Amino acid sequence: MSNVIDFGRMSCPLPLGERDRVLLGHGSGGKMSAELIQNTFLPAWDNPVLSALEDQATLDLSSWVRQNGNQTPRLAFTTDSFVVQPLFFPGGDIGKLAVHGTVNDLAVGGAIPQFLSAAFILEEGLLIDDLRRIVASMRAACADAGIMLVTGDTKVVNRGKGDQIFITTSGIGWVPAGRTLSIHHARPGDRILISGTIGDHGVTIMSQREGIEFETVLKSDCAPLNGLTEAMLEACPQIRCMRDPTRGGVSSSLNELATASKVGIKLQESRLPIRREVRGACEMLGLDPLYVANEGKLIAVVPAEATDKVLDAMRRHPYGKDAAEIGTVVADHPDMVVLKSVIGGERVVTMLAGEQLPRIC
Amino acid sequence: MSNVIDFGRMSCPLPLGERDRVLLGHGSGGKMSAELIQNTFLPAWDNPVLSALEDQATLDLSSWVRQNGNQTPRLAFTTDSFVVQPLFFPGGDIGKLAVHGTVNDLAVGGAIPQFLSAAFILEEGLLIDDLRRIVASMRAACADAGIMLVTGDTKVVNRGKGDQIFITTSGIGWVPAGRTLSIHHARPGDRILISGTIGDHGVTIMSQREGIEFETVLKSDCAPLNGLTEAMLEACPQIRCMRDPTRGGVSSSLNELATASKVGIKLQESRLPIRREVRGACEMLGLDPLYVANEGKLIAVVPAEATDKVLDAMRRHPYGKDAAEIGTVVADHPDMVVLKSVIGGERVVTMLAGEQLPRIC
Numbered sequence: 175m176s177n178v179i180d181f182g183r184m185s186c187p188l189p190l191g192e193r194d195r196v197l198l199g200h201g202s203g204g205k206m207s208a209e210l211i212q213n214t215f216l217p218a219w220d221n222p223v224l225s226a227l228e229d230q231a232t233l234d235l236s237s238w239v240r241q242n243g244n245q246t247p248r249l250a251f252t253t254d255s256f257v258v259q260p261l262f263f264p265g266g267d268i269g270k271l272a273v274h275g276t277v278n279d280l281a282v283g284g285a286i287p288q289f290l291s292a293a294f295i296l297e298e299g300l301l302i303d304d305l306r307r308i309v310a311s312m313r314a315a316c317a318d319a320g321i322m323l324v325t326g327d328t329k330v331v332n333r334g335k336g337d338q339i340f341i342t343t344s345g346i347g348w349v350p351a352g353r354t355l356s357i358h359h360a361r362p363g364d365r366i367l368i369s370g371t372i373g374d375h376g377v378t379i380m381s382q383r384e385g386i387e388f389e390t391v392l393k394s395d396c397a398p399l400n401g402l403t404e405a406m407l408e409a410c411p412q413i414r415c416m417r418d419p420t421r422g423g424v425s426s427s428l429n430e431l432a433t434a435s436k437v438g439i440k441l442q443e444s445r446l447p448i449r450r451e452v453r454g455a456c457e458m459l460g461l462d463p464l465y466v467a468n469e470g471k472l473i474a475v476v477p478a479e480a481t482d483k484v485l486d487a488m489r490r491h492p493y494g495k496d497a498a499e500i501g502t503v504v505a506d507h508p509d510m511v512v513l514k515s516v517i518g519g520e521r522v523v524t525m526l527a528g529e530q531l532p533r534i535c
Numbered sequence: 536m537s538n539v540i541d542f543g544r545m546s547c548p549l550p551l552g553e554r555d556r557v558l559l560g561h562g563s564g565g566k567m568s569a570e571l572i573q574n575t576f577l578p579a580w581d582n583p584v585l586s587a588l589e590d591q592a593t594l595d596l597s598s599w600v601r602q603n604g605n606q607t608p609r610l611a612f613t614t615d616s617f618v619v620q621p622l623f624f625p626g627g628d629i630g631k632l633a634v635h636g637t638v639n640d641l642a643v644g645g646a647i648p649q650f651l652s653a654a655f656i657l658e659e660g661l662l663i664d665d666l667r668r669i670v671a672s673m674r675a676a677c678a679d680a681g682i683m684l685v686t687g688d689t690k691v692v693n694r695g696k697g698d699q700i701f702i703t704t705s706g707i708g709w710v711p712a713g714r715t716l717s718i719h720h721a722r723p724g725d726r727i728l729i730s731g732t733i734g735d736h737g738v739t740i741m742s743q744r745e746g747i748e749f750e751t752v753l754k755s756d757c758a759p760l761n762g763l764t765e766a767m768l769e770a771c772p773q774i775r776c777m778r779d780p781t782r783g784g785v786s787s788s789l790n791e792l793a794t795a796s797k798v799g800i801k802l803q804e805s806r807l808p809i810r811r812e813v814r815g816a817c818e819m820l821g822l823d824p825l826y827v828a829n830e831g832k833l834i835a836v837v838p839a840e841a842t843d844k845v846l847d848a849m850r851r852h853p854y855g856k857d858a859a860e861i862g863t864v865v866a867d868h869p870d871m872v873v874l875k876s877v878i879g880g881e882r883v884v885t886m887l888a889g890e891q892l893p894r895i896c
Contacts, residue, residue, distance in 0.1 A: 203783030203891075208886065230613035231613065234609050249593070249596060251594055283590060283593065285591060293615060327615045340701065342616060419591065496636075525566045527560075527565060529567070
């Protein structure tokens with residue numbers, strides 16, 4: 175008897191055409207689950223921690239502790255579920271998004287991403303080939319970000335009780351000593367920087383759904399930001415705070431920041447980097463780019479005197495080449511984000527009230 | 536302006552009767568998401584790490600390092616998705632299951648559970664009251680297990696694209712120095728112990744679905760096992776391995792163990808603790824109790840000479856009072872689990888081939 179199960183041929187014959195789809199039995203915890211793990215997940219992530227197939231991954235911190243002058247490590251820990259539709263879109267797919275989304279939540283806290291978990295909820299009938307494509311994309315995304323997938327889970331729900339695939343990733347990172355970035359730390363006088371153009375991800379997804387075509391190919395900005403954040407923190411260890419403006423967009427991230435730090439924020443509309451296609455699509459669809467999700471962008475709050483140094487560091491990095499200073503932290507109107515428009519007027523930018531683009535990530 | 540959003544009354548009036556259900560907007564990342572977090576999740580888990588509302592939880596390990604004689608900590612990390620139906624059942628609900636399932640995956644590895652994340656995928660239309668009940672149950676389950684929920688996420692999918700609620704939890708625990716439990720460590724001569732009656736959870740769920748009633752109330756065994764594992768490891772630090780036989784049941788756990796350790800396993804059917812109601816229901820439904828899921832039981836492989844000591848420690852613990860020795864690790868028939876039946880015959884117990892009870896956890 176062998177651990178490599180020959181599912182679908184000998185042990186469990188299936189009608190032709192059904193072989194290449196996820197079945198309820200793949201979530202049983204028995205032979206078919208073992209087969210799915212052996213043939214689909216393990217080949218993508220061949221590392222000794224995952225391959226041990228224990229119920230939990232055991233992680234040795236001693237090399238990290240040595241590298242950091244024997245200081246006790248602080249851990250960063252985060253989780254996100256991904257339910258985006260369509261599963262595949264220009265610039266990425268649900269798998270890449272699930273890896274980089276969690277990497278970015280660690281990175282914007284000043285943490286160095288180390289370990290990832292992935293839990294899959296599959297709908298019966300999902301094409302195994304689609305699952306393989308997603309897993310391959312996650313593998314590449316892990317390599318890109320330098321994070322190791324160490325533990326996972328798979329459940330299967332009946333047809334019509336899910337939507338092909340949902341992925342939940344959790345991540346662990348180390349926070350080097352002395353780093354205390356926090357949304358509570360913005361102070362009047364600080365500058366607001368953005369790492370690049372806004373709205374690319376949300377408009378890409380929306381265009382796919384609505385069948386809108388552009389002259390040029392608009393792509394999701396989905397990318398891992400941990401290299402960029404390290405370069406920024408090297409240039410200025412005193413960065414107050416970073417956020418990745420995903421769901422709810424730039425407006426929601428800045429409103430959360432204004433509330434947490436009890437400050438006001440003044441934005442300059444003329445300085446917001448927005449692609450022409452994104453601006454056009456937003457006008458056509460009635461969307462405000464400030465509310466549209468980004469998946470490879472960050473907002474940073476930096477002391478005024480460090481602005482140029484941080485901007486320089488950002489622009490030298492591939493994921494920060496379009497970085498811009500877009501606003502200022504002020505003592506006036508605490509809790510409020512105010513936009514100075516191109517034509518000179520001012521308007522309050524509130525948090526997203528209802529739902530603009532469901533299932534964007 | 537205030538961070539406490541008055542959803543459904545002022546900012547976003549809704550038709551009566553729709554107020555008390557999850558809407559797509561609750562997954563927007565904007566005001567309605569903030570409201571759901573403020574009113575539903577934060578009141579249940581009032582701890583400074585979670586309440587900071589950063590994108591990631593930062594965890595300080597220094598007190599743990601001090602307690603452990605300044606040794607570098609080893610971390611255990613695990614994840615599981617929970618998709619059980621029905622959401623509420625005798626003895627538990629999806630929330631309790633999601634907390635204790637992850638606690639147990641840490642505990643059976645010899646880890647001391649510390650931090651938990653929870654990611655919710657909600658179907659539009661879920662009753663907010665059901666969500667509150669589930670969150671309250673998770674809160675109680677966290678307190679029971681002594682684990683702290685430190686980070687979370689919520690997504691909402693359209694009606695018909697999910698099934699009320701799916702929960703993915705991930706857990707971090709410390710592994711004290713010297714503990715190296717592993718499914719690769721079973722040796723011929725070792726004894727197989729089980730912490731109590733088998734099949735209670737699976738048969739409870741199945742009975743709920745099929746509308747079967749018992750004379751006595753049959754309940755899921757859903758429970759946190761970290762207290763029990765600590766008592767057992769105190770009695771015998773040389774325990775080879777522990778597993779919680781959830782999906783796939785005792786047979787799948789033991790088959791995985793036999794394969795990983797390259798040993799055979801001999802089970803005594805007469806020694807398997809099974810409730811009368813569970814045995815009856817299994818006969819009626821055509822189920823084999825060895826394949827039915829448990830959610831508050833563990834299997835331990837212990838050196839023969841430590842059997843009585845470990846069994847004593849188990850029986851003194853509330854979650855181990857029905858503990859029993861059920862079999863032996865043998866050098867014969869490696870990779871194979873063989874059951875000696877009550878009437879004297881022998882049969883090979885293979886891994887679960889297809890799906891017996893979908894969505895049991």
